[in-house]
Amino acid sequence: MNAIELQGIRVALDGKQVLQDIDLTIKQGDFMTFLGPSGCGKTTLLRTIAGLQHADAGTITISGREVANGEKRFHMEPSARRLSLVFQSYALWPHMTVFENVAFGLQVRKLAKADIRRSVEAALDKMRIAELVARYPSELSGGQQQRVAIARAIVTEPDILLLDEPLSNLDAKLRVEMRAELKRLHQELNTTVIYVTHDQHEAMTLSTQVAVFFGGRVVQLDKPRELYKHPKTLQVAEFIGNGGMQMNQLEGVIRAGGGVWGSHRLETPIAVMPLAEGDGVNEGLEEGQEVVLTIRPEDIKLYETNQAGSLGVSVSAVFPSGAETLVQLDAGGWQLMARVIGETEYEPGDTLFAVLREQQMNVYDKKTGFLMELSYATTNNQLGESSHEDRLSYSR
């Protein structure tokens, strides 16, 4: 069953269109992440689902029940939607103890005192903070406050748990810890989770589905792995590549067949790649079409000796970071970043040979920014094939 269905949601804030025609379906038990840069409308959509923001158009259906209809100006009370929201700021009530904070929602529902106590204790246990029950929020660390906020959200056993950038106020170590905690919680509770973040790693590691937002629209809805491998637009690729992943970009041109190459080819400043010919592949290419080519650092393999199809590069800087090393390369004036597992002995100025794994490259039309389906002619670059040792299941 679908937990949430959004159809044609439109929201304007202060006369500015923040969300435009959002269609989205979220399945029961999904961990759905809304990912995007700040100001892209992801938090607004979360608030619209919660009922704190009214949609100007479109409908929201939760568990088969229509809770909002923009055309009819119908907006069900947030409390009737059976969901909970954890705010970025936690929004703990400073004048109440942890117990009172967590118990509030149950007290409002006029449950029996004993039941309230039992439920609150269970929720605190689940968040592993049972011992903090009598403290005030000001006496808690950031991570503990976060746990209280989540305990307060789950104590009412909502069908849907909404989380608005819950980790952004934590330091790096706690963030990793809480990420694991959230994943465990999702598996234990088996509720549907909608998670808003601008952090690519969080989105990749936690979600079962990711919706990428730009300018008030969903530009890509995919599983994390797909999103990482094949961003649909250049914008998404850049955004995904930003978070410390050092995505390489090259500009290139499509050249028509003829000459030595005999077929269409993709020319970049550092390499020329012949494209496959045949029915149904590489259609609609134009001579002189400008493209942008992206390749992730881990898809550049480095060799100390010349390989077939490799290009000569010189090392311009080395950034060791423990488990892996980033090597900055200079290829005829173009800067490339390669990721190597483990430590390397490269020194700046060394000459190396780099092989770009064509299959892992993504090529985008420079004008539209959309991903192009290209297939390459089987080349002399067998190394590209043989290096499919699948050494990277990327995770952090």
Next chain:
Amino acid sequence: MAARVERELAQRTRFHNQARNWLANPVHLIGIAALLFLAYTIVWPVLKIMYTTFIWRQQDVRLTGEANPGHFTLYHWDRVLASDMSMNLFYKPILNSLGVGFAVSALSMLIGCGLAWLVVRTNIPWKKTISFLVVIPYLLPSWIISQAWLTFFKNGKIGGTPGILEALVHVSPPDWLSYGFVPIVVSLSIHDSVFFFLIVGAALSSMNSQLEEAANVSGAKRMTILRRIVFPLVIPSILSGFILIFTKAISSYGVPALLGTPVNFYMISTMLYSSMRSRLTTEANVLSLTLMIISILTIYLNQKVIGRRRSFVTVTGKDSARTLTSLGRWRYLAASATTIGMIIISVVPLLVLLIQSFMLKEGNYSLSNLTMHYWWGGSNPDINTGEKGVLQNPIFMLALKNSLKIAGIASIIAAVIGLILGYVVARGRQTWLGRAVDQVSFLPYLIPGISLAAIYISMFAKPTFIIPALYGTVTLLILITVVKELPFTVKAGSASMMQIGKELEEVAQISGASWFTRFRRILLPLNRKSLVSAFLLVFIGAMKEMELIIMLITPRTETLTTITFYYAEKGYEQLTNVILMIIIAIVITVYFLAVKFGKADLTQGIGGQ
């Protein structure tokens, strides 16, 4: 056909839902209620008073044959502004008012800013003592200081016992020292400089001293830093203090009535009162309007001058370690001088008044002259034409009851209304409703208390709609106190509400808490400090209120201040002093209770605009 019906039906649901959504928002419901209340208690009266000044009255027929009751005329304005009585009725009083207003603001600024700088920015010792001494005059009615002034500097002009000065040196003080401009300005300045102290002090202490240090590092000298950095940063608060005190001073009544009237020194406020008493109601209304126009002009000028820079002071909430200016070897000298000066201003007058309340005959400083007669003596036809001692006097008991009732109820209502309207202002900042409530609740600030009272007399003299004739009831006094204090309580309420994130309320909303539950369980406790401060502010204001209620008082609604003022005018000095002491005792007790148990802070809300 069916399609059309369906479309119409959809339209209807749409409107129905839209209306329901709008009303479901507490900001809208409360906002509308608030606007109606404010419209009836503030906007309507002002419009009505304006209207009356342009219309012939029935009584005018006796004055001139041209009168045509119920029709438009400029007669009243002409009479106030351009007739043979204008000089005395309007021009002299207005010049006096403006003169007093400017002089008081300037003098208070000097005293208040100087003290604020000393306490906040230098390493002067005894800071707590000095701050406390500065606040004392604020806890007293301003005309107590006039009363004390008279005790010292009274001359034989209006008879009675001469003051201490004459008793000591046997020289009668000149009129200018005993009555009129000088003593009025001094009394008001002593009372009002505390506003400057609090406002500018708050601005100075929220100013990051890194700003000064940065200038220092760039090579600026101390004077240059004061002139180019500190002064421009606190100028918005200085100006808003100036406006606050100016508008307070021009509309003050008690002080000019005690010190000005004996030498025919009239200000608009005292002239307004005596025109009212001599049934020149419409002329009094014209005077009210001119007072309002002056206040509005001042505030407009203030906006013009400050413009956007208003928000300077509150920018840095972060409290960094302040580096204090060292006074060097002047440290203790400065502290002693300030403390002694403040004691002379705040404590000595009180002590003198206290001692006087035990003196059978004024001016006789022998031990045998001491008596408790004025506190609880019976009726003696030889003393004060038989007025009983205060604690024996049923009128006093009535006044005490009324005062406590008015101050207690009005301050609770005003504080709660302030918080609720503050909620509407803070949460509805982007909507027309929130802005309207914000603007309209500020209006009473522009209406001098005495004018507001003049309006309320005619407004509540007879029943209208469902509202009974309130004139002569304590309810009216409570109502006018609440309305007059709204600008301060709403300001304090909205400032405090803005500190509270919207999410805190939204979480509760998602949990299913109704607005009332949210207010009671979340907003109220979180705003407790501001609520108690607003309560204290209104309570102190109401206990010493004079301008606002003097015209509305009837024998049944006598309060401590009006009875004191009546005694003072009659020349029953000891009785006056006894009641003053009781007022002060009440105010100080409540002040301490509120500060100790409610963590009240007077600076909140006093910030004026």
